[in-house]
Amino acid sequence: MTLSLDVPLALRLGLIAAGAAACVSMSGCASIGAAAGATAGIATGAFTTNPAIGLGVGIAVQAATDEAVKRVTKSLHQDQQVMIAVTAGMSQVGETRPWKVKHTLPVENGHGDVRVLREFGSALATCKEFAFSVVDGDDAKAPAEWFVATACQQTDGWKWASAEPAVERWGNLQ
Numbered sequence: 204m205t206l207s208l209d210v211p212l213a214l215r216l217g218l219i220a221a222g223a224a225a226c227v228s229m230s231g232c233a234s235i236g237a238a239a240g241a242t243a244g245i246a247t248g249a250f251t252t253n254p255a256i257g258l259g260v261g262i263a264v265q266a267a268t269d270e271a272v273k274r275v276t277k278s279l280h281q282d283q284q285v286m287i288a289v290t291a292g293m294s295q296v297g298e299t300r301p302w303k304v305k306h307t308l309p310v311e312n313g314h315g316d317v318r319v320l321r322e323f324g325s326a327l328a329t330c331k332e333f334a335f336s337v338v339d340g341d342d343a344k345a346p347a348e349w350f351v352a353t354a355c356q357q358t359d360g361w362k363w364a365s366a367e368p369a370v371e372r373w374g375n376l377q
Contacts, residue, residue: 239268252263282306283313284363288354291333292361302335303321315347329353330364 205313244261249256283304290302296319315336322331331354336347352365 236267237265239264241265273364285334287317287333287352288361288363291319291331291335291354292356294319294333295308295329296322296331314341320351328355328357331361 212254228244243264244257246257247260248257251257271276285304286304292298293315294300299316301314302317303312315338317333317335319331319333322329324330332351333354334351336349336351338345338347340346353362354361355364356362
């Protein structure tokens with residue numbers, strides 16, 4: 204005995220849209236790839252009636268979305284590092300200046316202070332060691348965390364010279 208469920212296309216599309224909305228509304232930025240992959244996999248599986256094809260499409264979409272999010276996030280973090288390095292480069296030893304990055308989209312904006320601790324050089328470059336703060340929020344009483352890094356002067360300006368750790372050291376700026 205065979206049981207066949209003939210589900211109208213409009214109902215299938217409605218279920219797919221509801222599933223996609225649920226995935227997106229419950230996912231944060233870190234899981235947007237999983238939500239996109241699940242949505243694409245469900246949609247493909249429903250239209251092709253082949254779950255293997257839906258699974259393959261879902262995995263591919265998730266991988267592509269995760270990579271795109273990582274590239275954009277890295278670019279936004281690099282903007283912050285460049286601004287901090289340039290601010291340190293313009294400052295004298297002992298001087299403190301504010302830094303701020305504001306992107307078109309209100310994502311990964313940052314601000315704080317840069318305080319140059321020392322300047323040193325070699326035959327290759329002039330460098331500055333500095334402490335910088337990252338303020339958590341825009342409130343006047345928002346907490347700030349301080350970190351130490353190095354920037355060196357190159358032909359095209361001051362560049363971040365600190366090696367990036369393999370583990371989280373200073374939150375979103377890594």
